[in-house]
Every structure is written in C-alpha cells, then in structure tokens.
Amino acid sequence: MKGSFRPCSPLVLDADAVIIGSGAGGSSVADVLTAAGLSVVMLEEGGYLPGSRASALATEAFPAAWRCGGLTAALGRPPIAYAEGRGVGGGTEINSAIVQRTADELIDEWRARYRIEEFSPEALAPYFERAESTVNASYTPGALGRPTDILREGGKRLGWKVSDLKRGQKDCKGANRCSFVCPNGAKQSMAVTLLPRAIGRGMRLLAHTRVTKLVIRKGRVEEVRAQATDSSGSALPVVIRANLVFSCAGAIHTPALLQRSGLRRRIGATLRLHPTIKATAVFDEPVDAHASRLPLSAITEFMPDQRIGGSVFTPSVFALSLAEDWKQRADLMMDWRRCGSYYGMIRPKGTGSVLALPGAREPLVRYALAPQDWVALGQVLTRLGQAMFAAGARKVFPSISGHKGWTNAGEVEEFWDRPLPATSTNLMTIHLFSSCPPGENADLCATDSFGRVRGIENLFVADGSLIPEAPGVNPQMTIMALAFRVAEAALALSGRARVALVDRETA
Structure with a gap:
C-alpha cells in the first residue's frame, strides 16, 4: 500500500459512508461498502507505517504503532495494563495474528442473554469463513522452535489438550517482530489485505485525523467533525457529511466518541477484557526465544474459560x-x-x-475483577507453573512483585485455593471488548442486533465493542465477522430507506 494519506489542507467532504478507525472492524466494513460501489471516507487518528520503515527497536516501535507508546492501563485494584494499536491497520499491525473463532456455546449463550437476532453459530459461520480467508489463516510449516515445544511438552506430559494455532500469514520469515509491525508484509494485517483493496476501489483514507465529535440532529448523524495534523504539526479542520456512519475505533475509543457526542445509554458501562498473568520460566539449556517464532501452540484443555500460551520475546x-x-x-x-x-x-x-472526560484526550478506563476472577487467575497461574516444570523448567517467576519464584512443581500450588496478592500482582491484556453490546434487550444493549446505535438512524458500531462478552480467544476473527455482518445489514437498511424515499416522492 503506497501513500502517506496525510491531509495537507482543511477539508469538507460528502460521501455515502464514513468509517472511523482502520483496524479489523473498520477495514471489514470498508471492504463490504466499497464492493457495493459506495463512496467511502475512512478516518484514522494514527499514521501509516509501512513494514519497510518499521523499527526493530522497542523504544522506536512502541511510540510509532502503539497508543501512548503502550503505557495505558485500566484503573482498579490492581490496575491492568492494556495495549491498543494506533495507526493505519489498527491493532492488526501489532498483534500476533492468531486466528481463532468464538466457541459455539458462547455464541448461543449470548444470543439468549442479549436477545440478538439472526445470531447463531450457523448464521455467523460464513462471516468467520470470510475473515479467515481474508487473512489466509494457516498453520506455520516446519520447526517452530523451543518456545513452542515447551508448551507442547508441558501440556502433553500433564495429559492436557494442546492445540496448534493458525495465523493470518503468508510466507512468514520468523522475524519475531509481530508487535513492532511486520517488516516484510508476511503478517496479513489490514494494511496488507483489506485496506489496499478498498483504496483500489476508490476509498479515501485520511490518516493523522482524530474524530472529535459526531453532530447529531433529529436522530441522525449529520456531520463527523475531526482534526487532522499536517506534516508541519499544524491542525486542520475536517468535516465529513455521509448517509452512513460507522464507529470502528475500538472498545475504548468508540464509547468515548459516542459519549463526547451526547450518547450515554448503555455505552461504555460494560467493558470486558481478558485478564492475563505472565510468568518467566528459566531452563538449563538455551531456549533462544528471540530467534524463534512466538509460541504457536496453546494449552486449550480449560477453554473457553482459561487458556495458557506464550508471548513474543x-x-x-x-x-x-x-x-x-x-x-x-x-x-x-x-x-x-x-x-x-x-x-x-x-x-x-x-x-x-469507559468515561470520556471533558478536555482530556484519553478517556478514563476502569476495571474491577470479580471474586471469581481472582480464583480463576490463581488456578491458571498454578496450571501455567505446572506446565513449565513438566517441560523441564529450573525456576518459574510469576508476575507478582516481590515473589521469589518457584523451584519445583509442588510450590506452584500456593495460589490454587487462595487469591493472588492484589497489591503486587501485575496483570495485563491485549484484548478489549463489550463496551457497546448488541441485542434487543434494551436494559443490556447499546445497539440493536446489527450494531445500529439505539435512537440514531444512521450510526453503527463495528469493532470489538460489539462482542457481547469476553470470547476467551484472540478476538480479531470475531471482530471481522461481526463487522462484515453489520456492514451488510447497514447496506440493506440503507437500500430500504432509499426505496421508501422514492416511493414517497413518486406517490
């Protein structure tokens, strides 16, 4: 994908549709709309970073592609550090590209709890298939390295189910820079797949353009107001008028934008994430994780509620x-x-x-673990330690400040039946969702079953905000599947509205 996509003058544009955000959700919407022949403008707060210019240094890569350089946290006891992509392609530029579907049992539960229409494993299957095909979901051939072998050995020696993981990839070179933006285009992020296709069909992408507010009158979004930054750092006003508006800014910034625009009901009050605790395992022989692909197996015995995997190193x-x-x-x-x-x-x-604060660039994010979550975290940490020792670890250090580490499998059970220490446990997540859940249960849902914000005729949500609850897997495939579904529903609704307008005018 070529170009800088950076505005150099103030803009007032008219389009059939405007998409806010260029990650998995926004790019999937763009693919549907541009294929239908609509004129589309996409707005992205971050810049475009081609893989050829991506740095291998964390001190440069994180500020370039991660929101706030990766220094973001949900406040609570303890605070939970979270990661968001910020740039063309969104989180797909910095994630590990793991491909997983939400379990059928969860989809069925959500349909019943939130009263989501036309929402079943069978109904969603074609959208999942489309998402997987888009990113070339595939297993990685050949030897994967000692980090993957450790998970496989540990799980199998304990009699647990271990699953190999598909990734969105083509000719992966094993550069181990997934979190830094892939340097060779092998990871099938949105900047490699759907965005070039949409731009080739005529979509206009404006990077370095932050949406500040949606102007809403009589139940419709009439204008999308934004501020772009040119190459000299000067601010440029941007106004887009469109028949359809899609907020795809992610589970944090979609609710924040809607709140800044005066929308509050059920918006931002139900944020969910995957609380994650890490551990460092030390072995007698070299692991050389830096020279291997990230672990491409996971212990899936306890899914969908618990999952054990490996990190980029x-x-x-x-x-x-x-x-x-x-x-x-x-x-x-x-x-x-x-x-x-x-x-x-x-x-x-x-x-x-998620709460948008007057005058603040970033919203206030809070998260409170339930008592059951502390129990589950203690259990999954125990199981993680057991797997590491089963694979031959000499010592395991849990992500608990001040902890001296475990030297054998018997020691890891200290947290099986008691909570982790709240003040010294270090938690993180890279998966955020559920801040604008869909469905016909108005007491629980911010949007209808197809992502349309309640009370606003032409405003749709199509990102992780729409996943009703934590899926227990990497959410990218679910985000893409739901975004394809939202875009098709919006097209159908827009078509019916145009037919009704013609009928009224000719009556």
Missing part, C-alpha cells in the same frame, strides 16, 4: 517485563537466552467502564 521486551520487579529480577537479564515468557488468560466475570 525479544531482549528489549523481556527487559520491559522484568521492570515490574527490577530490583528482584534484573539478574535474569544475564540468563535471558535460557528464559521463556508465558501467560495464563481467563474469561472474567468482572466488568469495567
């Missing part, structure tokens, strides 16, 4: 993970080639919130 990222307890663990840097980074992830019962 580079010396700089490893050092950042040790910084949470540098005083106790700095010496591990001397042994970094023998270390691996692994995690346990849960589906939580707790919820959080």
